[in-house]
Amino acid sequence: MEHPPTIQIANDTDLGILVDILSDSFSTDPMFNWVFPQTELYPHFFHLLVKKVYLPHGIVHMDERDRAAALWLPPAERLEVAPRLGLLRFGIRLVGKTGGLRALSRLYRQGRVFEKHYPREPHYYLQFIGCRSADQGQGIGAALLKDGLAICDNRGMPAYLECSNHRNVPLYQRHGFQIKAQQVVGKNGPMAWFMWRDPR
Template sequence: MEGKVAHGLQAPVIECASPAQLDILVDTLSDAFAHDPILNWIFPDSSLYPHLFRVILTGSALPRGLVQLEQDGRGAALWLPPDTPFELAPGLPLLQLVLRSLWRMGPGPLLRLRQQAGLFARHKPAAPHFHLQFIGCRQRNQGQGVGAALLKAGLQACDNQGMPAYLECSNVRNLPLYERHGFETQADGVLPGGGPQVWFMWREARVDHTR
């Protein structure tokens, strides 16, 4: 992934992130998901996203997951390894997030979060797999190959362990990217109350890393 790309842009270089990079991860993901259909449906106030991603990163992703970052902070991806449930440790940061949400948006986000979790749980495969929870690049860096490079790096980690990969796609425009990397749609669903459509996608492990 070294080298140059068109128009003098540096080709994406993907690295494993560390807790010391928490601030750049929070900033990158908050920007990348500012217009995400599911997050916008659950939390219409996007100013809450930095608090949300800080809780996810410190309570789940960095301690137990595979967190990858483009070296210039253009994009990031969060994976959970096989048999690692998504759980947020109770504590002050999570409590503050809940209170901020209630203060700014009332109880609606908590209800929608429960509805989203229920739909996702019904479609989550039982077989062990790597779960791609979040992947995105900053809005100003879209179209530079960052998302594809992040996806390739994550899938190589899956393939190295002989494990399939699973994701929930919330944006129809991303389906071709995932399909090019071997994902197939297993089912789809629509979140209630005018919520967005979601595609549940699966990819078997590949021995030769060919994508």
């Protein structure tokens, strides 16, 4: 019988592995596929986000076998736009791959909707949690959630996330998250669920 997943804190040396895990795990995500249909862009996006935002300012969990990862921001850190030069390069790459501004428009609309629902009160923000497609359904995501939420509970802080895959909503609900709102992003775009969890 396989032992439960062991969760550890990631560091700068894990950057490449984290990018690979998250790019794979979000390759079939409805929101990502709507905004960025070209999955080859995902490593560029996650490299920018993990290196510039989460490793220096956040809490990055991964399982010891490099199958899953979670990116948290603590209450003191408000998610700001990553360095402008990096975003500019990503935007140029995005336009070049898509052949137009459609993806940038979708990214803007998605950002507006998410910002509208983003809570103002202090909380831990789980922006991304993902498991490699070949390793899903084995309880690794639940183990990642448990470790992250233990930090929230120990510090008496709520947690917040946005979910863009309906299959994951029950998982979050089992861990105490409640749906505060849901909204379709863009015309004929995907649904997003905005979920909040009070500390236990």
